Amino acid sequence: MFVLNEVPLPKLGLTGLEGLMSEEELAIQEVAHRFAEEVMRPIGEKMDKLTAEQAVAEDSPVWEFYDKLHESGIFDLEAIGGMTDEEKARILPIILEEFAWGDAGLTLLAMVTHFAAITAVGTGNAELIERFGHLRGCWIGTQPDRGSDVLDIDKTEAIPGSKHGRGNLIARVDGDELVISGQTSAWVSGAPLAECGLMYTQCDYGDGIYREDGGLHYVGVLVPFDLPGFSRGLPLEKLGLRSLPQGELYFDEVRVPMSYVIAGKEQAYPSFFGSLTFGNMEMSITYTGIARAAYEHALTYVHERKQGGGEIINHQSVRARLFDMFRNVEACRGMAHRAFNYNYGPNGPHLLGSATAKTFVTKTSVDVTSEALQMFGGNGLTKEYPLEKLFRDARAGLITDGENNVLSLKGGTMLSQIYKDKYGLT
Known part of the structure; x- marks a missing residue:
C-alpha cells in the first residue's frame, strides 16, 4: 500500500515513466539526447529530402554525421566492449532510444556501420581486428x-x-x-x-x-x-x-x-542468428524512439492547434487518444527493455526474445505515428511537418531486419518446439 499525504502530478523523465536510473545512466541519456537533437534530427531531415545518390555524395551531410558521431565518443567500441552484460542491457537501450528519437535511419546506420568491426573484435583474432576493426561496415x-x-x-x-x-x-x-x-x-x-x-x-x-x-x-x-x-x-x-x-x-x-x-x-547458422538476434533487439528500441518522437510532436501540436473554439487538447476525444499513444509508447519501451534484459541475462540471447519485441514494437510504432499524423490533420500529410517522415520511417520497420509475418512464423514454431520438448511430443 502506498501512503500519500497529497496527490501531485507524476514526475516524468525524458522517456516517460522512468524508474530508478543511476547518475551515470542519466548523464549518458542527456548526452545522447543532446546529440540526437542537435546533430541527428537536423541531418536526418536534410537527408530525407535528398535523392539516394545525393545522400551518399561527397558533400552529403552523412559525412558530418559520421565525423560528429566519432567526435562524441558515444559509440566507443572499446568502452562498450568493456561493459558487463548488465551494463549493456541498461545502457545500450538508453543510447539507442535517444538516437532514434532524433533519427531512426541514422541510428540504424550507426549500428550497421560497426557490425563488421564488432564481429572482428569479438573473435579476438589480431589479424581480423587489424584488418576490419577501423572500417565502416555493412x-x-x-x-x-x-x-x-x-x-x-x-x-x-x-x-x-x-x-x-x-x-x-x-x-x-x-x-x-x-x-x-x-x-x-x-x-x-x-x-x-x-x-x-x-x-x-x-x-x-x-x-x-x-x-x-x-x-x-x-x-x-x-x-x-x-x-x-x-x-x-x-x-x-x-x-x-x-x-x-x-x-x-x-x-x-x-x-x-x-x-x-x-x-x-x-557454425554459420548459429552465427547468423546471433547477428539477427542483436539486429531485431536493436530494431525494437529504435522503433520505440520513432513512436516516442511522434507522440511528443502530437503532444505539442494539440496544445497549439485551435479547432472547435479552442486548442484541441480541450476536446475529450483528443485527450483519450493522446493517452492511448502514451500508453503504447510505454508498452514499446517495456517490451524492448525486456528483450535487452533477456538477451544479456542468464537465459539469452535468443531470437525469440528479440523477434517478440521487434514485431510488437514496429507494428505499434506504425499505430502511434498514424494516430499522431491524424491529430495533425491535413498538416500531417505535408513535408512541412515531421509526421509525414516519421510515418514513412515507421512503416519500413514492418519489413526491415526480417519481415514481421515471417518472424512471427519462426516465433510460433519455436514456441511449439519448446512445448513439444517439455512434454515429449514429436
Whole structure:
C-alpha cells in the first residue's frame, strides 16, 4: 500500500515513466539526447529530402554525421566492449532510444556501420581486428528473389519436401581462399558507404550448396571491399528510412582468405542468428524512439492547434487518444527493455526474445505515428511537418531486419518446439 499525504502530478523523465536510473545512466541519456537533437534530427531531415545518390555524395551531410558521431565518443567500441552484460542491457537501450528519437535511419546506420568491426573484435583474432576493426561496415544477408528465405536457414517454415531457392550470391571454397560471385539485393544497409561487409551467404564446401533436407550450406565471412572483382550498384530510392543508405553489391570471383571466415559450415547458422538476434533487439528500441518522437510532436501540436473554439487538447476525444499513444509508447519501451534484459541475462540471447519485441514494437510504432499524423490533420500529410517522415520511417520497420509475418512464423514454431520438448511430443 502506498501512503500519500497529497496527490501531485507524476514526475516524468525524458522517456516517460522512468524508474530508478543511476547518475551515470542519466548523464549518458542527456548526452545522447543532446546529440540526437542537435546533430541527428537536423541531418536526418536534410537527408530525407535528398535523392539516394545525393545522400551518399561527397558533400552529403552523412559525412558530418559520421565525423560528429566519432567526435562524441558515444559509440566507443572499446568502452562498450568493456561493459558487463548488465551494463549493456541498461545502457545500450538508453543510447539507442535517444538516437532514434532524433533519427531512426541514422541510428540504424550507426549500428550497421560497426557490425563488421564488432564481429572482428569479438573473435579476438589480431589479424581480423587489424584488418576490419577501423572500417565502416555493412551487414550482407539479403539476396534477389530469395527475400525472407535467409531468415529460415534452418528450413522450419519452408513447404515440406521443397528446396530453398538457389541464391544469386554464392561462395565456394578453393584451397585457402573463399571465392565469392554474384550480387546482393538492393536492401543492404550502409552498402553505398561501406568499406567492408559482414556476409552470410550460401557456400559450396566441395559437396554442393544443398543440404540433404533441401536447405543450403552457409558461410559467415568478413569481406573487405578493396579486393579485385568488387563493385557497387546505385543506391536505392525508397519510401522511408532515407537517411539509411542502401544498395546492391556485386562480386565477380572475389577471392577472400579463408582466415577471414568467422563461421564455417556448422557454425554459420548459429552465427547468423546471433547477428539477427542483436539486429531485431536493436530494431525494437529504435522503433520505440520513432513512436516516442511522434507522440511528443502530437503532444505539442494539440496544445497549439485551435479547432472547435479552442486548442484541441480541450476536446475529450483528443485527450483519450493522446493517452492511448502514451500508453503504447510505454508498452514499446517495456517490451524492448525486456528483450535487452533477456538477451544479456542468464537465459539469452535468443531470437525469440528479440523477434517478440521487434514485431510488437514496429507494428505499434506504425499505430502511434498514424494516430499522431491524424491529430495533425491535413498538416500531417505535408513535408512541412515531421509526421509525414516519421510515418514513412515507421512503416519500413514492418519489413526491415526480417519481415514481421515471417518472424512471427519462426516465433510460433519455436514456441511449439519448446512445448513439444517439455512434454515429449514429436
